[in-house]
Amino acid sequence: MKLRFWGVRGSIPSPGPKTVRYGGNTTCLEIWTDDGELIILDAGTGIFPLAQTLLEKMPVHAHIFNTHSHWDHIQGLPFFIPLFVPGNKATIYGACDPVSGNSIEEILQVQLQYRFFPIRESELNAKIEYVSLREGESVSIGNALVTPVLMNHPVVNFGYRIDNAGKSLFFTGDHEPSYNIYEPEDDEHAMYQMLIEQKNRSILERMCGVDVLVADASYTEDEYPAKKGWGHGTFDTCIQMAEDAKVRQLFLTHHEPTRDDEALEAVFSKSLEKRTIQGCEIELAREGVLVEW
């Protein structure tokens, strides 16, 4: 299995000399399975440089899995060049929106409206298919199995587990561990805690033992109280999650757009110093890095 990071920034692209080492593009991961299938996790602005590398491999069939529909995870989709070229195929997978009832097709349709983009959906020459996913129901991509897992974010967000030839990866998309809305003295506190633990257990079960975990570590513990409820994890919650799920290697991603390379490395070192167990390798996700296992 091969994984390459094309976008590791959260919220908004952040180009410039101070983010050059880790990169300024928003979320996009490229995965090639052992039997040669192309899986793309999220279509943030990182999908544009990825698209350039696919031109020489065309025709391609890209399986694009969307974790959720926020801008930083879909913004590059209209710039995914293979969509314009006949002979290519793209299958776009993701959740329905429970509020509007709209399917995953909307993430491209909305962006290709006349007022926002010069090309209409009907003018795209690749064959495009959409698959609305349901929690826990795996889809097969060649020999790989991709399983959506409902995480916690201000919109429905699927984490994805990919299993292929005995190798595995889990990407959280954007995820904040659920917290109790009740105070300890409230009657409902214990009941709510039980529901949270059930949910956390089910996420951990799905994540358990993967070779590679890519997780949303937007904030430091100090920053988190002011950002509670925004739907993102911290360095510490990600490390804890990786230890609990006994993963082999953890990549921290969704770097804060205001955090430059130096600051990112500084907060990362600080969080590593706090580790009490040394169960897995931990790295900051970095644009362009290839992981092969």
Place this chain on the structure above:
Amino acid sequence: MTAHMDEEFHRRLSAMVESMPAFPESVHQIMSMTADINCSPKDLVKVIESDPIMTMKILKLVNSAFFALSRNVASVQHALVYLGLNTVKNLAISIATVDSLPRQSIPELPMSAFLTHSLATASMAQHLAKDFLHLQSFSDHFVAGLLHDFGKAVFVQFEPATYAMVLNEARETQSPLPQIEMERMGITCAEAGAMLAESWQLPPALIDSIRTHVDCNENSSDMTLTVAAANTVVKAMNLGNSGNPHVGDFQDFMRRRLGSDLEGIIGKMDALSDEVHDMQNMVQSAP
């Protein structure tokens, strides 16, 4: 009912529920509360679960096939943990603002009295689950109490004239309401509510309590027991109106399983009336 009629009736009922209006004050509360970006999740849950229509619509959606959840969602809190605060908040806003039919009201069962009965049963069922059966999942019992008579709200909205006749006849003859519902409509409100809940894939325990709370017995589930007993207790306390003139007995097995008789339970529920009044204020302006 023939199978065909059953299917047709079911389809019409289900379509009808889509456009059933939520209670006006809960709509107002949801809109004003959610205009504040820091709206309290606890308060949001409180408003949603004080409105049987809104609660039913949220549970319907969360349990619907497109989530394919491995676990049935039986309470608003559970929906919140599964889908997250912002999604539940936006679901509530969309339910509050959906184009709905004008609310039907019949003097035989005013919606404000029906709401009081539903809220009181909800609150009582929760108390029984928590304080008498010592169950941890007592919120599920609140919801079961809140929705046990959902079928009546549907009948009032769907067939106001016929249902008014049914209610009148039950009152005049002092007969159990389900019996008259069967005679005049061919289906009880309990069965209609359960049928809808079933088609929306609500949790089996909740469906069972909606269907069987009218025939609660020794072997009924804890949820059916708390709802049936709560139903009897709130009727004995004259809280609201369920439209059923027949106050079911507080039977021996209820006393045995709950470890208390009717008086014992009422004695511990001094605050119930105020509690219900507060909840009712959240969803419906006082007339």
